[in-house]
Amino acid sequence: MTDELAITGIECYAYHGVFEFERREGQIFVIDLVLAVDTAPAAASDDLRDTVDYGSLVAKVKASVERDPVDLIETLAQRIADVCLLERRVEWVRVTVHKPDAPIDATFSDVALTIRRQNS
Template identity: 45%
Template sequence: MTVENATVSTHLSERLARADRITLTGVGCVGYHGVLDSEKQTGQPFFVDITMFTDFARAAETDDVAHTVNYAEVAECIRDVVTGESLDLIETLAERIASSVLERFSVMALELTVHKPKAPIDVTFSDVSVTIFRENT
């Protein structure tokens, strides 16, 4: 990493530490993701938690949804990806959701968790999840 890149990375990390956050928890819908054919045919519930790092000072000042991240639209975006193309891995699903949100909404970064509570595992468990952090470039 060059000195310039390290400086930019440090600056962004400092901004994110102080950033406002909007969090959606438990956005759920049925998707057809998994390695097994049965998962792709039957479908199963997926739940997504997302924290978006942003600045909503202007929205608070104006009381106008146009100046913030519309979380209803984010929820619809998540639903569209989960119910869309069938994928093998929830890691890929998480990446697709993150990319879609970063492309459509004005956020500095996001942390996203995809939960797959009905994964076909032969031992008792309560949840399987993956979590990613992505920055808007």
């Protein structure tokens, strides 16, 4: 059985982007996660050790976003997925990286990339 645990709106300030001013000034990135986890063991035991500690996971994801700038949100999304898949209880993860202040010369609400990765 696979359930879905969603954690949305994780705000991070980082220096990713292709342009020099993005690397210099930084901007907000917002991360959404959906994790496939069998929650039945935790429901039965009521023990945090039987599920994903999402507080700890969010701290790891935030740290991974806020380190080592990259050019592309595709690279950043993969990095985040890799962090999530290190959790042994996560079967697959869907990561959305929002870049609401992307350097686009038009009025827009958001730029977002969603990827789905799974443990082999």
